[in-house]
Amino acid sequence: MPPTVATVVEALHTIAPPELAEAWDNVGLLVGDPEAPCQRVLVSLDVDAALLRRAAKAGAQLIITHHPPFLSPLRRVAADDPAGRLVLDAARRGIALAAAHTNYDLADGGVNDVLASLLGLQGIEPLARSDRSALAKLVVFTPETDLAPVIQALSDAGAGVIGQYRECTFRTPGTGTFRGLEGANPTIGQVGRREEVPELRLEAVVPLALADRAAAAARAAHSYEEPAIDIYPLAGGRHDVGIGRCGRLPKPMPAARLLRLIKQRLGVPTLHAVGTLRRTVRRVAVLGGSGGKHIADAARRGCDLFLTGDVTHHQALAAEAAGLLVVDATHAGTEQPAIPDLARRLAALCPAVRFTPVPARRLL
Secondary structure (H helix, E strand, O other): OOOEHHHHHHHHHHHOOHHHOOOOOOOEEEEOOOOOEOOEEEEEOOOOHHHHHHHHHHOOOEEEEOOOOOOOOOOOOOOOOHHHHHHHHHHHHOOEEEEOOHHHHHOOOOHHHHHHHHOOOEEEEEEEEOHHHOEEEEEEEEOHHHHHHHHHHHHHOOOOOEOOEOOOOEEEEEEEEEEEOOOOOOOOOOEOOEEEEEEEEEEEEEEHHHHHHHHHHHHHHOOOOOOOEEEEEOOOOOOOOEEEEEEEEEEEEEHHHHHHHHHHHHOOOOOEEEOOOOOEEEEEEEEEEEOHHHHHHHHHOOOOEEEEEOOOHHHHHHHHHOOOEEEEOOHHHHHOOHHHHHHHHHHHHOOOOEEEEOOOOOOO
């Protein structure tokens, strides 16, 4: 079967599971027809009118970006609005738009793992816990006839994910009882009569931050007027999910030499550093994009150097006070290395599709 936009987006979700995305984020297929044929894809940090023109000239049917073209819900799609103009331009050219943002940041092998690997860090672990690491158990009681649609709804909402497996559930049979009161409209039985119905207890794990969304999805797919749904927070959570990465260098390195290496590996023209370079660096933290608010985490984890972007004046002062050397390689500079890697991994999953990584434009 020829590859479609949905084929590629499914591969993208394998690499960057959407359930890892922050609640405010906007990821997955954002514009376009999932069933449209797809043989050529551009992979970029951002999308703008110039990239749409390039995609059309190259015959691409899909653009995958790290940064979504819009985060807030669009109340209108009009050409006098930048986001609306972009959506209209993409639709007019028949080019679909998809994004992998904070889910690609947190994912195994994502933005921060690429940064860590560029520096050869060892013993890598998350820099800070994410709310996506907290888990819950969602339990819904359903008749046999509702089983398939409820499982699908839970899966679409981000529940039932364990490692590289999807639609992970467990069910046990039992008997449900209920009595519908006046005004009720029961799917099974009659109002005013106590009913006993064979039901299944269906269980699935879900990120705690997505639990309400998953419950709403299960409720919408359920045939009952008032399905019974329980959510139990789980202790421990996922230890493999977290913000940023930290680890140790293969060998201790003078800070000035490490900065030269960072500049070379990232391919950035300049770096901004706060803190003394007269030190030896053993332990390093990295966080692609905007990581200034995690300076305290890097200091707490015993790191000598923190590589990130978008560090503010007051965050720099806090780093200096904590004795931490902070290197700001810009937002784009710390994320761009993960774009070619994403294109390579997508190509391995979709060999019939051609993926082209696009270099980031220098804005600052």
